[in-house]
Amino acid sequence: MSDLESFRAETREWLEANCPQEMREPVRDEEDVYWGGRNATFKSDAQKAWFEACRDKGYTVPAWPKDYGGAGLDPAQAKVLRQEMSRINARPPLSSFGIWMLGPALLHFGTEEQKKHFLGQIARGEIRWCQGYSEPGSGSDLVSLQTFGEDKGDHWVVNGQKVWTSYADECDWIFCLVRTDKTNKYQGITFMLFDMETEGCSTKPIKLISGNSPFCETFFDDVKVPKSYGEGIPAYVGEINRGWDVAKYLLGHEREMISGAGGGDRTSAIGAAMTRHAAKTGDELDPVMRAELAMFDVDALAYGAMGEKFLDEIKVGKAHPAQPNMMKYVGTELNKRRHELMMSAGGSRALEWESEQTSGGKPSRNWLRTKANSIEGGTSEVMLNVISKRILDLPGS
Amino acid sequence: MSDLESFRAETREWLEANCPQEMREPVRDEEDVYWGGRNATFKSDAQKAWFEACRDKGYTVPAWPKDYGGAGLDPAQAKVLRQEMSRINARPPLSSFGIWMLGPALLHFGTEEQKKHFLGQIARGEIRWCQGYSEPGSGSDLVSLQTFGEDKGDHWVVNGQKVWTSYADECDWIFCLVRTDKTNKYQGITFMLFDMETEGCSTKPIKLISGNSPFCETFFDDVKVPKSYGEGIPAYVGEINRGWDVAKYLLGHEREMISGAGGGDRTSAIGAAMTRHAAKTGDELDPVMRAELAMFDVDALAYGAMGEKFLDEIKVGKAHPAQPNMMKYVGTELNKRRHELMMSAGGSRALEWESEQTSGGKPSRNWLRTKANSIEGGTSEVMLNVISKRILDLPGS
């Protein structure tokens, strides 16, 4: 038995022993997601048990080094773990912008002490992070941000406003782009880390068209951010005034994540399921809709192949560095189309906004939610610009 | 009986007496079109008889004044004539860029003597005109044209090259945009009229992807163009150096013509015909193609209504002046889609390029021909620019 095969066997055994049956069901809604943080509560004993087992094993962040709270798995092992978890439909033990966003930035740009300090907290689900990027005036044009940190020697005084901060009202700390030099557009931004309980921080949830409020407006009113949290632990990632490098790195990483990992649902065909579902409720989809579903399935299955190819290529450095932009563009547009079709196939039943049979309007709320796919993390228009410039090498306009 | 009703009765009678049975069949190809001109020959006695009857009655250009070779019909009468001709499928007696393009320019900008002289020749089919607009370097950007006419007092010496001159190799005269002032981009162009037999004029047919050569490259090598053809008959339309006004007027007119008059074929649904045609040859169109045909028919029938509305509104000045650009954009894109679907529905049989059963590859050659629809007379891209600027009033980029 190869090392990898025995690792698979061990993993299977460990999952069998540690992943409660309840945690082997697809995530249905927010309730089923554990985000960690100071004020976190578990929705069930099973959720708690599963989280703690993973935390202790380093499986909240399996590929991070053991020193930083991970399990130190190599890529092949990490893949095996993913496969085995997906085989039993195991839920992620911990969801977190710390894992997805700040972690990779720290792993790439952080000091050793920073990594030990912050990554450990993230891995153990102790601190829940939110991201302070967008501002009301700077959507796609992120670098035009205005939130300003005035240098006061050993600290900054930050003033300004962020928008689209995910769950800011429930988060503990923020990683935040702050202008620290007004004379230099790109090299005048610092990637700061600070506690949301600092005086002067406030948040206001934004109600979305889906009826949910996963985002906030976040206000900074003379917020005092120290420059260091101790020996070797600066309060910023990378260098002062070079936060744009970190942000760019993370945007690339985010698009890669959205495009690649998305997987599952995002690449699946829907025609058969929609037809069966309609039949169950006495409906029959007309031939023109069937044709649209078939055309969609062609695109979805083909995109699934593209997703695989992209992941294979990225692993060995064969993917064009701007390819994540293409994946993000196509994947999000496809997902919007998927939900349009699901709404159509669902008919009037899918229109229900609060009824029990739709679990409180899931089809329509999910459908509305997808409309943000092609806006957040870089709009489709920005993705197409990037493809033009960086892949097709078309002249600047 | 109202005047119009009695006009209709007369017209019906006249058509019955004068339109030969052979001329009541749809135009199948170039052979069935009579273009007139010095070297014109009739393809049949019926073609000759029909042309001559119309010429004598002023029905080659029914709405032009009698003094200029027309029948002086008012708009209501002209509509009745069109309806009655269309009722019996009567072919146009004379096709001509003189009628479609130069005529309207002269009617709007010409001197009385010019009109009498040139319009009469056009109405009687004596002179066949071609249009010298585009140049190799100036496609959509027409005003950048380089063909230059050097002022020599009573004449110009013209040098340069035109492209996309329709049937230039078969035409007698050309109406041609020539730069006469290099210092003024827009007000340095003259709309000249001259004989293609003038020394220094030569043409070279352009072979198209359809295999046909309806266009030429046209070369001017020290072509001497007099400034006048007699008392009150200048060799240009409008004023010297103000030819761009004439060209713009004509472009608008052309788009209107393409968009509005196109009618018939351009607005028709195709699903039923394609399905019947396939059945006749033992084929059956699959459900997904049927769905595409249905979606197309929706667009085509809706566009048909738009065409009617557009014509109704333009008659009373209610249409936005830039609306022809919209009609041209949608109409040509729709026509390309129509032929794509016709090729698909025709299957491998439609691919035949020279066979008898396809009358020498009609389906595929017609399909290829439609690809020029959205390029000639202003590309779709230019149309969309115009809509943005002139209708939506979006800011210039």
Next chain:
Amino acid sequence: MPLYHDDDQAMLADTASGFMAEEGNIQKQLRHWRDRDCPDGFGHALWKQMAEMGFTGMLVAEDDGGLGMGHVEAGIVLGEIGRNLTPSPFLTSSVLAATALKHGSDDLRGRYLPGLIEGESVFAVAIDETAKHRPGRIATKAEKSGNGFKLTGSKSFVIQGASADMIVVAARTSGSDEDEDGITLFAVPKDAANMTQDAVRLVDSSVASHIKFDGVELDGDAVIGEVNGGRDILNAVLTAGRVGAAAEGVGVASGAMDMTVDYLKQRKQFGRLIGEFQALQHRASHLYSEVEIARAVVIKTQQLLDAGAESAELMSSVAKAKVAKAAGLAVKEGVQMHGGIGMTDEYDIGLYMKRDRALQEFLGDAYFHANRVAELSGY
């Protein structure tokens, strides 16, 4: 008839546009009732005002106290309703139910039309029995019972059913579920015994009912038209309703488009107005073209319908399908071009998207109608 409004119609358009912008606007109506979780989903006061404007009885014959106008006129009001996302019983009561009642007895007309004309009554129409529009299949049964009928079965997606004083119900009086014949329409009063409604709020904040008929006893005079002769009336109701929904859809599309084009002229990114970006310009121009065409096919169909032309049937499906495509594009481009704020409840563009979705589904979506275009064209 030329495909634009004549002087009277243009005047009506001015009036309707002013009235709806003033009284029927999003703030005053849609948001107002939605944020109060109003069980009707619309305001009765506005309905009364619409009656005062003469809108409610537009399609009712003059002999019955109405204005005897046509679908072009009703479409003018519906266009403004669409543009302002005005929640009101106009489409279901003044178009669908009014069309059904045209075929009703003197008694029925006398019983229901005055309330409509006065803006006192609200009517609903119950046709579909599953989640997709499929009027070819009517399983709800009306069996002879004494001098009248007994209604058994269920209906879904009955817009404003719970607010309605009377519901027009299509039921089967003979034959089997998918038969063309054997349909009868009934005017069912709201307080009918053994009728239960399960009212649900929809994505656009309108309220629809799932209705159960558990042996609802009806008098013989509840029959609209002839027993077993309801299919033709139903078809007339459907055609009128589809053309009306298409007219409202054009209003929704125009409203969303205009709001978006305005935004393109205000919002700056990368130091430029986003309306300067050619890619957005071209998409906006394409959208404009589609909306104009949708507008054209709607007025064409309204005229055909008013003229009693046979082709109105085919063209009503062309119109419904074309509007669905154009309006769908308008709201999608609208939200995307608004960017993040387009996703917020605070901005109106998302409300257009929600209304469009419900309207698309009402009386058949683009797929249903494209399929019907093919069927009616013989393929």
Next chain:
Amino acid sequence: MPLYHDDDQAMLADTASGFMAEEGNIQKQLRHWRDRDCPDGFGHALWKQMAEMGFTGMLVAEDDGGLGMGHVEAGIVLGEIGRNLTPSPFLTSSVLAATALKHGSDDLRGRYLPGLIEGESVFAVAIDETAKHRPGRIATKAEKSGNGFKLTGSKSFVIQGASADMIVVAARTSGSDEDEDGITLFAVPKDAANMTQDAVRLVDSSVASHIKFDGVELDGDAVIGEVNGGRDILNAVLTAGRVGAAAEGVGVASGAMDMTVDYLKQRKQFGRLIGEFQALQHRASHLYSEVEIARAVVIKTQQLLDAGAESAELMSSVAKAKVAKAAGLAVKEGVQMHGGIGMTDEYDIGLYMKRDRALQEFLGDAYFHANRVAELSGY
């Protein structure tokens, strides 16, 4: 297996790309033969050269003298054929017919494969009988006759039929026209009596035949596989052919796209390179995405096919349909973005459009395959 070429495949790709660009380019092959009105539509010398490169027998088993390679490798050659619009018998002979012959007797393989491997022979495959691809319906009959069979019926759209030394014919040996079973494949030699071909040039300058079988007598050993057992072989031939055509289609799409993107960087209008116009940039970027996805689904399907996976069947239809859409977009955008000169015979972009059209139709277009995706998915 990762979804990119391994080292051997990458080397093959380099070789094939260099060879086709040098020897198979448009000037040397497509235009050359077309402008001479060549009755084959391709050059035999190139076919010989392809044999010397080892291409012709790529899919033939090593035991039969071939290279025993898979569809990923054949797809590499097809991609370059597509990019250069190279007319050649590769797809029909080395992919379709070779797949059929895999199932042939020792005798048949010995008779035909050496000629293929040497580039001496050309094969064709005759399946369709009407203008649309419909392999479910085989009406051409092969009746028992002595020790052999007598073939009666007709086939259409037989690419290179008139140039072929042997034609693989799908005929019915039992059952009725639309039966799944009862199909037998025959290797029909070119000089078979009572077989007449009507060769027609197609839009892409290739030549296809309408073939009539008017009682063509065949020996029993002309049967490929088992009598009445041809459906499985036919399905294998179709799947291989569709995946091959998809691979060629990606080449056509890439060639057209690259040519167009280059043009965007050269052509000036309104004082700017047209590639600076954002509307064109976005369309080019969208096209790029579609072509990349088409490329991905093709290599995925090739690998599945080479691995004998059951899902190769479904994915072959996904691939054929997706490539049809992507390549169709590539040639349409290509001609439009080239403007007027794109319409001229002098420029190559129009040739891509013509080839794409013929390739779309070959073995089923996007509609056929989308429909098949639905059927195979159970809806």
